[in-house]
Amino acid sequence: MTTARERSDAAGSRALIALVVAVFGYALMQTAVVPALKLLEVRLHATPTASAWILTAFLLSSAVLTPVLGRLGDQLGRRKVTLAVLVVYAIGMAAAAAAQNLGQLIAARVVQGAALALVPLSMAILREALPPERLPFAMGLVSGAVGADGGAGLIAGGLLADHLSWRYLFVLGTAIALVSLLLAARWVPAGTYVAASGTDVPGAVLLGGGLVAVLLALAKGPAWGWSSGRTLGLLALGLALFVALVAVERTRSDALLDVGELRDRPMLMTHAAAFLFGAGSYFFYLALPLYAQMPKAAGAGFGSTITVAGLLMLPGMLAVVPASMAVGRIARALGPRWPLAGGWTLFAAGSVLFVLAHDRMWQHAVFYTIVGCGTGLVIGSLPKLIADIVPLARTGTANGFNNIARTVGSAVGTALAAAVIASAGTGPPPDSTFTDLFWLATAAAALGIAVACFAARGGPAATAGPVTPVAEPVVGR
Numbered sequence: 001m002t003t004a005r006e007r008s009d010a011a012g013s014r015a016l017i018a019l020v021v022a023v024f025g026y027a028l029m030q031t032a033v034v035p036a037l038k039l040l041e042v043r044l045h046a047t048p049t050a051s052a053w054i055l056t057a058f059l060l061s062s063a064v065l066t067p068v069l070g071r072l073g074d075q076l077g078r079r080k081v082t083l084a085v086l087v088v089y090a091i092g093m094a095a096a097a098a099a100q101n102l103g104q105l106i107a108a109r110v111v112q113g114a115a116l117a118l119v120p121l122s123m124a125i126l127r128e129a130l131p132p133e134r135l136p137f138a139m140g141l142v143s144g145a146v147g148a149d150g151g152a153g154l155i156a157g158g159l160l161a162d163h164l165s166w167r168y169l170f171v172l173g174t175a176i177a178l179v180s181l182l183l184a185a186r187w188v189p190a191g192t193y194v195a196a197s198g199t200d201v202p203g204a205v206l207l208g209g210g211l212v213a214v215l216l217a218l219a220k221g222p223a224w225g226w227s228s229g230r231t232l233g234l235l236a237l238g239l240a241l242f243v244a245l246v247a248v249e250r251t252r253s254d255a256l257l258d259v260g261e262l263r264d265r266p267m268l269m270t271h272a273a274a275f276l277f278g279a280g281s282y283f284f285y286l287a288l289p290l291y292a293q294m295p296k297a298a299g300a301g302f303g304s305t306i307t308v309a310g311l312l313m314l315p316g317m318l319a320v321v322p323a324s325m326a327v328g329r330i331a332r333a334l335g336p337r338w339p340l341a342g343g344w345t346l347f348a349a350g351s352v353l354f355v356l357a358h359d360r361m362w363q364h365a366v367f368y369t370i371v372g373c374g375t376g377l378v379i380g381s382l383p384k385l386i387a388d389i390v391p392l393a394r395t396g397t398a399n400g401f402n403n404i405a406r407t408v409g410s411a412v413g414t415a416l417a418a419a420v421i422a423s424a425g426t427g428p429p430p431d432s433t434f435t436d437l438f439w440l441a442t443a444a445a446a447l448g449i450a451v452a453c454f455a456a457r458g459g460p461a462a463t464a465g466p467v468t469p470v471a472e473p474v475v476g477r
Helices: 004-032 034-043 053-076 078-097 102-129 135-163 167-187 201-224 229-249 259-263 265-293 306-312 314-325 327-334 338-356 361-389 392-422 431-452
Strands: none
Touching (some): 004 034, 004 078, 004 102, 004 135, 004 167, 034 053, 034 135, 053 078, 078 102, 078 167, 102 135, 102 361, 135 167, 135 306, 135 314, 135 327, 201 229, 201 392, 259 265, 265 338, 265 361, 306 314, 306 361, 314 327, 314 361, 327 338, 327 361, 338 361, 338 431, 361 392, 392 431
16 A cells, blocks of 8 residues: 555656656757758748748747746646646647748747746746655756757757658647646646735836847847847847836835845856856857768868758767756765856866867767766756745746746857857858857856856755745745
8 A cells, every 4th residue: 555655756756757748848849940940941932031030939939938937837826837838839839830931930939939938837846746855856857858858859850851841840849749738737736835926017028028129139130230220229228128127126026026036146146057058058059060061072061961960969968868867966965066067067078179179970979978968967957056045936937037047048159159150251161160169168168167156055965045035925725
């Protein structure tokens, strides 16, 4: 006869499986469309500038909706919001599969952007559903799924783009979303904690507007010119909206943005680490597939197909998950900041190796595996550090902001990489261009090592309390 503890552990394991599958579907489809962009341009009769909105629309939607949905999960119940997000995501995927023109596809991608909220919602659900001793492993597994599947999406997208119609990308996404919805409906618990505060509409509007302005400037800056009036105007507008956001949030008891969290050094450094990771990882996402597909006659590259280019990154992607799951053991043995610092050290080591040599396929496979191990430790550390800092009632919101920091970092990394590649002029970029990109990844990792020293509060057994008390008492549902 099973005990109550065994039944609780089994229920927690089922919830973990459901959440990993849900996050898997989001992370896979986040990047699967990248290898198919050229194909989409041809099939939908679009210009490169117009087709870029397939990625930009998803990025903007994700950044705006994630903190709002994370907050709604804290207020209305994480299970309820998770199921709603999965329904919306499945609809967006099905709409993309049936799209008849570029406008319809971009609109579907805007709807799909809501799925990024699954990551902070999952972290909040796990913190409530699992005992403390299982939480680091579970958070590491979910984080590892985000990191590994984002890269795996490049492989899946390449295979489907090479051999089938682009519509199968979104058919696959629809199927995974429906399976995730079924599993979440059956296995994700309702939870017992909700925040008793109201909805911060002014904060959501200011935050969303500021993010749209900044991310749009970063996404279109390479095409418009960094000194153009449109780019500078959007950056100035975004900065003004963020200043207004801080001013408004200081006066509200139900603030979407807890200004006290941003004044807390460990929390601020955790968000900085997420930003740096977003930038550093995208240098590799753009550089490695491009290098592998360049013709050998260009003086750099392997002349590979999209599929082979993705397969060269596969060992590194597979290394992300076990590294993420090791975060809890490392933190217990050495202290809470060491998984993050160790992850950035491995990331830096792999980047330096790429700087020194990258003209052989085995080098790409081996060196990116080292980067993958560092990636797993970094992204597995972030939700654990946040769980050590914030109260339970703000877990979804805080993780949502951490994902925003990573999204903005990804936009910055993409813009920098595009500027480096464009500086090479027309035609295939020379080998020195890729060396510069690997140096940028090294610089991001070096900053990450410095940030990691301030991203936690104590030694091996440290468990930080919440930064600020919950504005209103946490109540049972």
